[in-house]
Amino acid sequence: MRAPTIPVFLAAAAIVAAGSGVCSDERIPVDLALRVAYGAEPGPESLLDDVAHVLLAELRAKGCFRGVAPAAPGRAPEADVLLEVMLSEVREETRFEQSLAERAQAADATATAVGVVATFALRVDYRLAAVPGGTVVRDGGFRVSGERRPRYAGDDARAGARGEALLDLARRTRAKLNHGSPAKLARAIEEARRAP
Numbered sequence: 001m002r003a004p005t006i007p008v009f010l011a012a013a014a015i016v017a018a019g020s021g022v023c024s025d026e027r028i029p030v031d032l033a034l035r036v037a038y039g040a041e042p043g044p045e046s047l048l049d050d051v052a053h054v055l056l057a058e059l060r061a062k063g064c065f066r067g068v069a070p071a072a073p074g075r076a077p078e079a080d081v082l083l084e085v086m087l088s089e090v091r092e093e094t095r096f097e098q099s100l101a102e103r104a105q106a107a108d109a110t111a112t113a114v115g116v117v118a119t120f121a122l123r124v125d126y127r128l129a130a131v132p133g134g135t136v137v138r139d140g141g142f143r144v145s146g147e148r149r150p151r152y153a154g155d156d157a158r159a160g161a162r163g164e165a166l167l168d169l170a171r172r173t174r175a176k177l178n179h180g181s182p183a184k185l186a187r188a189i190e191e192a193r194r195a196p
Contacts, residue, residue: 028186031067032059032128033077039088039125050166051087058170059083064182081189082131085173089123089143094158118157120165121145126173130192137185137192140176144168 036052052070059068071077097115125141146164150157178185 026064026182027066028064028182028189030065030081030186030189031069031079032063032065032081032083033069033071033079033131034059034083034085035071035077036085036087039086039123041088041090043087043090047087047090050162051085051169054166054170055083055085055173058174059177062178063174064178064185077131079131080193081137082129082134083173083177084127084129086125086127087122088125089121091119091121092158092162093119095119116157117147117149118161119145119147120158120161122165122169124169124173126176128177130189130195133193133195135192135195137188138177138179142172142176144172 034052034055036048036055038048056068056070059065065081067079069079071079071082095117097117121143122145123141123143125139127139128137129135130137144165146161146166146168148157148160148164150160
């Protein structure tokens with residue numbers, strides 16, 4: 001796994017600094033392995049790494065699980081459950097508020113530099129399954145997006161929009177997994193692990 005980008009690193013730090021979450025004081029005796037991949041459309045490896053980084057930080061800081069680690073590629077996970085996160089419909093867009101002619105002959109360079117809106121959006125499908133066996137404990141999907149304007153000349157609005165969307169992805173995934181009481185989740189996992 002490569003080193004995360006700066007906005008993703010800052011988003012992960014914000015997760016840890018935000019304090020306790022739903023289950024941070026009550027962990028269930030279950031280890032979780034995380035695998036992030038693309039759906040039908042392949043995309044950049046850097047996005048997979050960034051998603052894994054923010055999800056690991058969120059689940060370690062506020063998740064219900066005793067242990068959280070990335071799943072080793074190509075091997076069976078060494079955990080009680082596997083969280084598979086599939087990314088699809090990844091869209092990144094930059095809209096300019098000035099015409100091309102106005103941008104080319106800018107009277108005010110600062111206004112031109114901050115006259116953009118960056119958006120980043122994707123679909124997330126997740127599946128929490130027991131290991132071994134693959135019996136599904138929880139699954140679902142949702143969309144996330146981030147939109148950002150530069151705050152000053154030189155501010156990378158694209159990176160900010162991406163970081164905002166990934167932080168939302170991590171928080172929503174954790175909330176979906178932690179939904180209900182930790183005891184209920186532990187029972188559901190135990191039943192799934194005993195299923196044929």
